[in-house]
Amino acid sequence: MEYGLIGSKLGHSYSKIIHEMLCGYRYDLCPLPTEEEARAFLIRRQFKAINVTIPYKRLVMEYCTYIDPRAKAIGAVNTVVNKNGLLYGYNTDHLGFAHLCDAHGVDFAGRTVLILGTGGTHNTTSAVARDKGAARVLTVSRTPDAAKGQLSYEEAVASGAQIVINTTPAGMYPNVGVCSLDVAKMPGLEAVLDVVYNPDKTELILRAEEAGVPVAVGGLEMLVAQAVYAAESFLSRKFDDAAGEIGRITAALRRDMLNVALIGMPSSGKSTVGRALAEKLGKKFIDLDEEIVKADGRSIPDIFAAEGEDGFRAKESAQTVRFAKEGRQLLSCGGGIIKRGGNLRALHQNGVLLFLDRPLDALTVGGGRPLSSSTEALKKMEAERRPLYLAAADAVIPNSGTVEDAVAAAMEALDEIFSH
Ligand SMILES: Nc1ncnc2c1ncn2[C@@H]1O[C@H](COP(=O)(O)OP(=O)(O)O)[C@@H](O)[C@H]1O
Ligand SMILES: O=C(O)C1=C[C@@H](OP(=O)(O)O)[C@@H](O)[C@H](O)C1
Ligand SMILES: [Mg+2]
CATH class of the missing domain: 3.40.50.300 (P-loop containing nucleotide triphosphate hydrolases)
Structure with a gap:
């Protein structure tokens, strides 16, 4: 394999379509169901560059000689480049999320941000929110840990937040129609962002639209953007117009899907x-x-x-x-x-x-x-x-x-x- 994706389950991944549309190189999906298989793959390192998805974004860090400071701070690597047998780790998920926010004019400055979920993408999105000047970043969980300042979904409604970011799989295909946050009762909302991209509009996004929230967007553009930035690391070159490539591929993908x-x-x-x-x-x-x-x-x-x-x-x-x-x-x-x-x-x-x-x-x-x-x-x-x-x-x-x-x-x- 030259370029591709590793993770435990990859059945529904769009990454092959995106990368092949973008660069024309061959991109293989390489499911590695067990940790032993993932470790063996990383020890063998017979690839030029890979993306990494659930549940190996932290595990791969053990095999990297160099880890980009942002990836280290977030605690996750989704892009690994093999340079003469040494592995270099990056995180382009946070670049992808930052692109999604910028493309839709989301202004974090001084805002209170709610992040739904405590999984891997929580750290990625909270890093972006803080970078962009959020005043408070609060975590919402179905099983909140009060010692960590986490909120329940009921408490979240009264938090006075302006921005909501969903990082949970709630509402994702095939379990569509699921959403625990009552956005209709949150009048000050300016933006609702969902990292889920299948369906195109989750129950959360539909509800946000119905409540008149000015920005309500799903995660497809983030997925495409992280791939475009990963391809830049893969090939050690910058696209002349990365935002244009992201827009072009997102549109083509939506037309297809x-x-x-x-x-x-x-x-x-x-x-x-x-x-x-x-x-x-x-x-x-x-x-x-x-x-x-x-x-x-x-x-x-x-x-x-x-x-x-x-x-x-x-x-x-x-x-x-x-x-x-x-x-x-x-x-x-x-x-x-x-x-x-x-x-x-x-x-x-x-x-x-x-x-x-x-x-x-x-x-x-x-x-x-x-x-x-x-x-x-x-x-x-x-x-x-x-x-x-x-x-x-x-x-x-x-x-x-x-x-x-x-x-x-x-x-x-x-x-x-x-x-x-
Ligand atoms: N542009 C058209 N020119 C000629 N006949 C048409 C045209 N569009 C539809 N029809 C005819 O109209 C009838 C009803 O079409 P149909 O596709 O069953 O409609 P619908 O599914 O909207 O109820 C069919 O006999 C079809 O062949
Ligand atoms: O307009 C309607 O209320 C109906 C249209 C029909 O479909 P077509 O639009 O394909 O004829 C069919 O669902 C039913 O007879 C009711
Ligand atoms: Mg008909």
């Missing part, structure tokens, strides 16, 4: 355009109406007949929650998905929404759609729903020409959405 959901009136072409768009994007096509039918065993008209619209909506929500937390999918939604706010929240956590806008007179009456019973019904429905589609969508895609035209318009809109 996130879902695209199509919303719009019944028979506006969500399933038809969705299938073609999925192919173009290289995403897995999922038709939520089909999934409802598959899971239930009855047709949509039969579900409506037996359980009414409410019964159908409950099934629709269950399938939405199920698929929306996954990634790399094109989700073709049923027309009524916007009737429940929870559906939109689920879709936004890991994807973008496009409103497919087909002229009212081109919509189909009937066609196995119980609510599209007449032209009048469609007209009334459109008047009610149009504002909801517009409010939920990241972009509006006209579908008034051919299916290919709509696909091209959607590709253009996605280029724009993922350009920054």
Whole structure:
């Protein structure tokens, strides 16, 4: 191995994609489940340079001849460069986190900062907060140690903090929707940062957005930034525009990993355009109406007949929650998905929404759609729903020409959405 990553479990790591997009060298994921294997790997040192992740960021320090002072102070090394058989250790996680804060204009000066969690990333983020002038850095734990001044999640709410940093795995895929901090009760918040990047927006970030916190961002940019700074150490050279590289790769990664959901009136072409768009994007096509039918065993008209619209909506929500937390999918939604706010929240956590806008007179009456019973019904429905589609969508895609035209318009809109 020349370049790569070691850690105990690496199944979901994006590092290979990021490094190979960035530099073109080959980057291998090398899972080392046991400490003995990690030690043997470090003794053999048959690599040019590596990144290190959980649980070996401290262990590798024993094998380094030189450790960068910041890495030493934090007590963790995530980047190791082999120079003529001697290992040099650095910490680019703190550079990555500092980049995330700077890129979003987070001002730490004189602020009270809450760090959720006591694990490895706690020290990294608290070092950055202190460097940037935080007045107080408080630690929040589910099992607070009062002797160390740690706070419970209840106490944290009343701490008067302006900045919250989550370093715990709470809310991380597949256990999405989890969050112990009631940010809605913290009116002075200026920024909420989460080091978790899958899903794109954790429950904490969604809640912060809903509470109107001005800066609410997940950890993807931090992950990319630490990789870019690690690559600089790997190759002993600086990028001309590191921030530009970070922005470029973060955007490309989000385009690749996130879902695209199509919303719009019944028979506006969500399933038809969705299938073609999925192919173009290289995403897995999922038709939520089909999934409802598959899971239930009855047709949509039969579900409506037996359980009414409410019964159908409950099934629709269950399938939405199920698929929306996954990634790399094109989700073709049923027309009524916007009737429940929870559906939109689920879709936004890991994807973008496009409103497919087909002229009212081109919509189909009937066609196995119980609510599209007449032209009048469609007209009334459109008047009610149009504002909801517009409010939920990241972009509006006209579908008034051919299916290919709509696909091209959607590709253009996605280029724009993922350009920054
Ligand atoms: N741009 C278009 N040109 C011609 N027919 C279209 C176009 N978009 C959709 N359709 C047709 O409209 C009908 C409804 O489309 P569908 O994809 O099932 O809509 P939805 O999933 O939104 O309910 C289908 O017969 C489809 O072929
Ligand atoms: O608009 C609606 O309320 C509905 C739209 C349908 O999906 P399409 O939009 O794919 O037709 C289907 O979910 C159900 O008949 C209800
Ligand atoms: Mg459909």
